[in-house]
Amino acid sequence: MPELPEVETVVRDLRPRLRGRRLAHVRQTSRHTLRTRWLPSWNAVVAGQRIDGVTRRGKWILVTLANGAFLVFHLGMTGQLTVVPVATPLAEHTHLIFDLDDGTQQLRFRDIRRFGSVRFYPNQQALEDFFAAAHLGPEPFDVPAQYWRDCLHGSRRCLKAVLLDQRVVAGVGNIYADESLFEARLHPARRACDLEKTEADRLRRAVAKVLRRAIARRGASIRNYVGGSGLRGKYQNEFRVYGRTGAPCPRCGTAVESLRLAGRSTHFCPMCQKHQTTDHTDKSKKQFGSKKLLRLRS
């Protein structure tokens, strides 16, 4: 999917194009439906409403309406939310068309694989309840240091799995998990609870740094992603490990390796991202140690 940098780019593109304008009319165009489909009853509440803001929370796009309601979009793997002139040919897999007030432009939601969704919340409280129920973690740019250390220290999962968990931190996906771990020089299969304090801090800063840089490049376009104006991102040209299996590590020249972790393809440099920081050759002994520690703690 669009991960945080791509979603942020969409939001920044859409904001000036949508803020202050009215949603005149909404219609579903595709005979297929989205995972969370547009309900007819939402039309009455949304039609005629002015858009007060377009913001982001994790990978969710929030459109605030003047009546206090929210439209919430998730782009899934292939979602595109763009503002285009009405004359623009309708691309295949376009599911929703929002006519804007002056009749010259439309907000369109297109999603090839239909993993994306659209939701409606009548007020702020309903929206907050939704995020609370999802246990959505903090934004990566303001993760409290102690919270982060606690999250890692309390988890026996591998770092890759922890980074992908939206409850720990919101917005990181497969690409930026790999790129962040490379930036922090940490092996993706390391157990979270095995990290030293300095390593945990390094990872927290690495995630923010990588995401900021990706946002500055308008995110990464591998296949389907485009921003809110239809422009592609540029960060794919700066991937250091993601999708670069066999290619030389930009730091040391060693061939980038890949493996499967948390069900996802994972890329790393075996030289820059050593699994062990200290010389533990006996893995089983180390695992036992962590297990024992966990038992003592609980």
Added chain:
DNA sequence: ATAGGCGCCTGCTGGC
């Protein structure tokens, strides 16, 4: 608690 597998979808690539 956590890993692993599946399902949801369509489209593209690489191997045969």
Added chain:
DNA sequence: TGCCAGCAGGCGCCTA
């Protein structure tokens, strides 16, 4: 050339 398995930026659900 054609077919088919495998894979893809997400996520929720289930089982062991």
